[in-house]
Structures are given as structure tokens and as C-alpha cells.
Amino acid sequence: MPKQTFFNLPDDKRALILELAIEEFAGQNYNNASISRIVERAGIAKGSFYQYFTDKQDLYLYLIDVAIAEKKRALLATPPPGPDMDVFAYLRWLITAGLRFEFTNPRQAQIAYRALFGDAPLPEETRAVIEQGTQPYFRQLVEQGVAQGVIDPAWDADVAAFVFNAIFTNLGEYLLRRLAIAPERLLADGGQALEAPAARAITEEAIRILERGLGRTAVAD
Amino acid sequence: MPKQTFFNLPDDKRALILELAIEEFAGQNYNNASISRIVERAGIAKGSFYQYFTDKQDLYLYLIDVAIAEKKRALLATPPPGPDMDVFAYLRWLITAGLRFEFTNPRQAQIAYRALFGDAPLPEETRAVIEQGTQPYFRQLVEQGVAQGVIDPAWDADVAAFVFNAIFTNLGEYLLRRLAIAPERLLADGGQALEAPAARAITEEAIRILERGLGRTAVAD
Amino acid sequence: MPKQTFFNLPDDKRALILELAIEEFAGQNYNNASISRIVERAGIAKGSFYQYFTDKQDLYLYLIDVAIAEKKRALLATPPPGPDMDVFAYLRWLITAGLRFEFTNPRQAQIAYRALFGDAPLPEETRAVIEQGTQPYFRQLVEQGVAQGVIDPAWDADVAAFVFNAIFTNLGEYLLRRLAIAPERLLADGGQALEAPAARAITEEAIRILERGLGRTAVAD
């Protein structure tokens, strides 16, 4: 965690440093990310950096925290499933929201992705948080689905959540490859390409596979 | 590709170098992997390394090749689905074989994984191969399933393959976390922990979700 | 150009680094001159060097600049030819001044000499300056000589300047060889050996050849 001095900084200065740090760590892996470059671009002294953060890893962990927090915030902004909203319907929204976040905050997604990958030495507890990822969230969703009667209670809820999670986590990458969308284009159009009919159809197909696979009764095509 | 001199080396020396290189590149990303450390541990001269490989990238690409080749070999050792063998039955075997490989060769899996992540200079064609990953393989499996009548032809075959792929790719990590198995233990017991009843049950559960989701007619529990 | 940090250095430290750098680059060609050796002898950290200079070439260009600047300063210290001072008389002074510089700053002369030879990466503009060398200066001198009526206007002024230049450039080396003067001795006595009668007589002889060759009317011996 950054030292108190960092949080004492004027808002705009703190924001600038954070912004440049995100840019730096998104653009290259942990080792190649350069503190020198950050402080130079931020116009602060090398020594000042070490008054805000204990070291490079300290900054890095903070960036991961911020990325996770922002993603959470983005997802929670999607209206949660009401007692009468079908979990699969909610999943449609969630996936779109998740993808939109991933592709409109590509640098933060990149940083989280790298962290997953084991890009830098991480403290055990941080590693655990990252590795668990969104699994607990989907676990909770599955339980709601069971309560709503749209998910067969016979399934192991955790395995079901894993299946949700796996699809959710990999769909973005798949869509990009399948539809031959360049990441730059998403940046430019704010992720709209992911809401084109072709993209929606693919998402829909994947969800219906889950729906039929997990559902209480078989769903006719 | 390594130079001929590398392949001319006595088997044990060549194996030692390969072993240490795998260890090195599995332990850190491309930039941080150190040729100096490899040669020092291997007890060979710096110059000798450059008589075996043109440069760092040459070694790296070779490691990826070896990892892919070994994984292929491991998977192909699993009997291919005969004309009358159910694709889902085959998938059970495949997943187990894949997991066994992944966890008995964790460093090679790690290297391939990092390659996916793109933190190193890769020639275009290598990058393409890696990015597509196992998707084409699963696509073919889906088509077999359709031919066998166990997968509903109404599904988009590519999306179905994606779902297979996503489950297949993430299941190993999930199992480890779920069963709280330390990677070291797998190394020690040759992957047997993954064949314990608890592990098999989870794999089975995931496959049955797919089976029901993708199957031609709903499958009763 | 060195970074500001270099010029901020205490005078003696800056001088020491410059001195050792001159020694290094005079003693070998660009490729063989070693930054490592310089920093080791200067007792500074490798990294410090790169805080003073952007890279090896940066230092090298600076050394050339310094050499040229110092030579210019030395030559300008010789009183310029007044309107009524004979160009040949001026040349006598100039040659002596030039030689004195060349032999009391042999390492700087060496560096400039090597630069001429082109064994190092030079920016286009620096290369042009060096390649033209002192030719333009002598061209101007010839024109003064014509104006003074001591050089025959029938000669091609540029060829005449070339002849001046060739003699001027090579005389030093010739004197050393002819008089069997060891370069070290010049260093020790501050170039005085070049002002011994024998040396002056040779210089004089060469100038009189030019004088008669270029002069408006033949000069009696």
C-alpha cells in the first residue's frame, strides 16, 4: 500500500501519478515497467516516488487493487438480479458489462491479466485474491439461480460457478479472435463493436449452452 | 532453432541445459530469464551458449516448441475416439491426460502459458499458432460429436468448441484451488492427486454440464 | 552534448573525467575505447557515467568539440594578420602555433585525427565540419595574400589553399621524424623543441618554397 504521503497529495497530482503508472505497467511487464519513466513523465523527483511508495512492488500491488476495485464497481453498476429476474438474463447483462469494462479500460484489464499470469513477485495473499478472481461472485449467482429454480440443485454449485466463470473470463478474447476485431478499434469506439449483432449472437449462444446444461429441465431449441 | 552444435552435444549435457533453461524461463518472464544464470548453473561458458543458440529468443522459441511437442505427444498417447466412442467419453480421458501433463510438466505449461500472454518477441507465425491454441482441435471434436449424434447440430460449432476449450483450459487451475492441492505435491506424486475420486468427480460434473448443454436431447440426471 | 549534470560536477572531478576520456580515446579507436576503463580509472560508478553522458558517442562528440575548440583558441591567440602583415609572415606564426598546439595536446590532436579518418559514428554535420578541416581557413588566407599582392592572382585560389593546407597538416609529423624528437619530449618541454633553430629552419624552408611557388614575382634566394 502507498504511504500516507501519497494520499496527502493534491488530487490532481495523485491522479496524474496513478494514470501514468497504469499506462506504464499496462504497456510492459513488471520488469520492463520503469519507475524512472513514470517519475520523469509525472515531473516528480525520483526520491519523491520513494516517499509515496516503499518500492516498485508497492506501486504494482496498488495498481492491481485499483484495477480490481474499478472492475467491481463497473460490474455492480449493472442492475443486480432482482428476486424475479432470471439468472441467465442477468448473465447476459453481466457479460456485456464485463466485456465493455475490459475493453474500455484495457490498460487496467491488461494489468490484472498480467498479474494473473504471474508477471511479478506477489505476496501470498494477493496471489490468492487474484487467483480466486470472480469465482465467489459466480458462486453466489449460481445459488440465486437455484433459488429461482432455473438451475438444477443437483449440480455442484461450485463447479457450476466454475463453468460460468470460465466462459465469462474467456469470452472476450474469443470474440475478438472470432470476429477479427482489433483491440485498437474497441478502444476507439468505446467497446461498441462488442454489441454488434454478430457479437451478441455469439454471447447468446454461449449462454444458452450454459442454460441448457445447468437448467432444471431441458430447454427446447 | 538451436544450431546443430546443440544437437551434437552428449545427451546428458544437452538434457541438462534444456532442463535448466526450462526452469529459468518457467520461473520468470522472458526479460527476466537470465542466460547468465543458465550458463552458470549448467557450468558451461557464456560463449558456448551462443554456439548452441543464436540468441536468447532462439532458445525461447525452442522451449515453446518443445513444450508444445511434448504436450501433443502426451495427448496423442490417449487413445483417439474411435468411430463409436462418444466424444464426451473421449473428453473425460483427454481432460485427465491434459491435466496430468500440465501438472507433471508445470514448468513447460508455465512457459506455454507465458507465451500466450505475449510478453516476449515472437515471430508472427509462432504467435498465430499459440493464439489459436487448442481451439481448432476442439472444433474438430465438436464436429465428431455432431456426426455421432451426441451434439446438437443446431449449435454454432465454433462456439461449442470455445466452451469446450474454456473448460478444458481452466479446469486444472480450478481443481488445484478447489482441492487445495499444492503444485509441489503433484510434481512429487506424478499427477496422481488429480485422479483421486474427488478430482474425478469434479471433472465428471463439468463434463456432464457440457454434455447436457450441448447434447441433442436433454440428458436426464 | 553532455548532460547538465556533467557541467554541475565539481571542477576537479569534471576535469578528471575529461582527462581520462581524452587519454582513452586518444589511445585507441572508437570501438576499442572503453567506457568501463574510463569509469574505473576515474573511480566513478558505471551508472554515473550515463548520468553525465547519454552514451559513448555523446562523450566522443564532446571530445571532438573540445579538441576543435581548444585548437581554435590556441590559433586565435596568435595575432591575426594585420592589413599590412604579409600572409607568409603570418603563416610562419600560424604553423608554429599549430604545431605547438598539436604537440602539447597530442592526445587531442590524435582524437581529431581519428575523427577525420571516420572510424566512428558521426552525425552528418559533424562529419562535414571535420572533412572540410582547415581548408576554408587557408582559402581565406590565400585571398588575403592575393589582396596583399604577395600571391599571384593567376593561381587557382582553392588549389593554393590546398597546398598551404597539405604542408600545414603534415609538417608536424615530418619535423618529429626529421629531428628524431620523441613525442614524450614535447609533452615534457611544452613544445619548445619545435622552436629550436633546426626546427625553425625547416619550417622556414617549407614556407619559402610556398612563397616562391605562389608569389607574384619570383623571389630571390
Add this chain to the structure above:
Amino acid sequence: MPKQTFFNLPDDKRALILELAIEEFAGQNYNNASISRIVERAGIAKGSFYQYFTDKQDLYLYLIDVAIAEKKRALLATPPPGPDMDVFAYLRWLITAGLRFEFTNPRQAQIAYRALFGDAPLPEETRAVIEQGTQPYFRQLVEQGVAQGVIDPAWDADVAAFVFNAIFTNLGEYLLRRLAIAPERLLADGGQALEAPAARAITEEAIRILERGLGRTAVAD
């Protein structure tokens, strides 16, 4: 000097090695010239090289010897001044022959040039030979001129030879710069550009300056 084994080689092989060595040493300075490259291009083993030459310097010294010998041969092919041929007339021929050699054997000239410059560690005696250069030859020419009565015996013969030498040595470079001739063009046309009227006029001008400067009686324009 190369070992006897080198001279025992079949003519074409020996010639090939020599050719490639000249190319290599002409193309870069001593340190950058690479034995590895030479042996690779020559298709001989690294070890074989060291059976022909004791080391890199041995080859280098041999190349200098060859260059000097060939230049001498080229110059001597120019008819020597007969008892009744004016030394200055001879000089015209000589300069042209020298320039032609220099520009039709640019790689050898380059090597000799670098040697002059102090590109590599040279044994004392070789250095002396190179430094003296063509001076003794011009000294002899001056003496002939005096005998012929076209050079004033009052001049110091050695200084006169120095003046000849300086002009002779620097004229080529001057011509190239003055006439803006690219070295490549000379290579292409076999040095003919140096015999164009403009080039001849400049050479002539320089010789006439010497002629008047050194001549027994003043020469009218």
C-alpha cells in the same frame, strides 16, 4: 608473416583467403574486422586460420605488406624518369598513377590508410616503414631534379621531398572533395574520373606551384 603452411596452399585457396581478408579489413577497422567472418566466408575452419597465421595481427601485417608491395609495383610500372626527362613531368605521371592505384585498389589503399592512422598495434619496425612512407622515394626524385638542373640545389633536399610528398599524399582526397566525386563512382569507372580535364587541371596547377617554388629560376606563368 604468414606461416609456411599458408604459402603451401593451392593458389586459388590462398588467393581467396587473401581477397576476403582484404575485403574484411578494408571494410572496418582492426578491431571490428572479424576473423570469424573471414573463415566463414572462405569456407575454412577456424583452426585452419591459425595454422596459416599466428594471430590476427599477423594477417594484418601481411595485408599491409601486400598493399605496399602492390602500390610500389603499380608506381614502378610508370616509366621512371630517363636522364633527360624532367622530374616535374615525371611527377605528373606519378601522381596520376598513384591516384589511379589508390582509387582502383581502394580496399588496399584503405588498409594502408588505416595503418597510417594507427588503427592497430604495430611492431616498431612496421610503424617506421609506414610512417616514412614514400618520403625516401621523393627524396631520390628531388636529387634527380637537382642533377637535371630543374630544382634549385639551394633547397634542403629533404624538405623539398617533404613538400612533394605532402602534395602527393593529400591530392587524391582533395580532388574527390573538390570535384564532388563519390568514391563509388571511381570504383565503377576504374579511376577514369580522375583523368577528366578538370582533375588534370587541378593536378597541373599543384605541380606548377611546386615547379616554380622549387625551380632553379623562376618560371613565368
Add this chain to the structure above:
DNA sequence: GATGAATGAGTATTCATTCAT
């Protein structure tokens, strides 16, 4: 609290030379 010069271990790569075969 801010500064920024100093540090030095670290990196990949090169190449003349040796020597066992």
C-alpha cells in the same frame, strides 16, 4: 517533504584464440 546525483549489480552478446580429435 522534495530533490536528483550516485550507485553497482545486472543484462545480452561478441570474438580471438586454444586444443582435443
Add this chain to the structure above:
DNA sequence: GATGAATGAATACTCATTCAT
């Protein structure tokens, strides 16, 4: 006499971190 793998010292350059001001 030919071979070519092995050697290791050498190179320029980087960068997180410290600390005196």
C-alpha cells in the same frame, strides 16, 4: 594438416534504490 566446439574476458548500457542536501 584440418577441424570446430569450448572458452571467458570483454563490451555498452539499464534501473531500482539510497541518501546527503
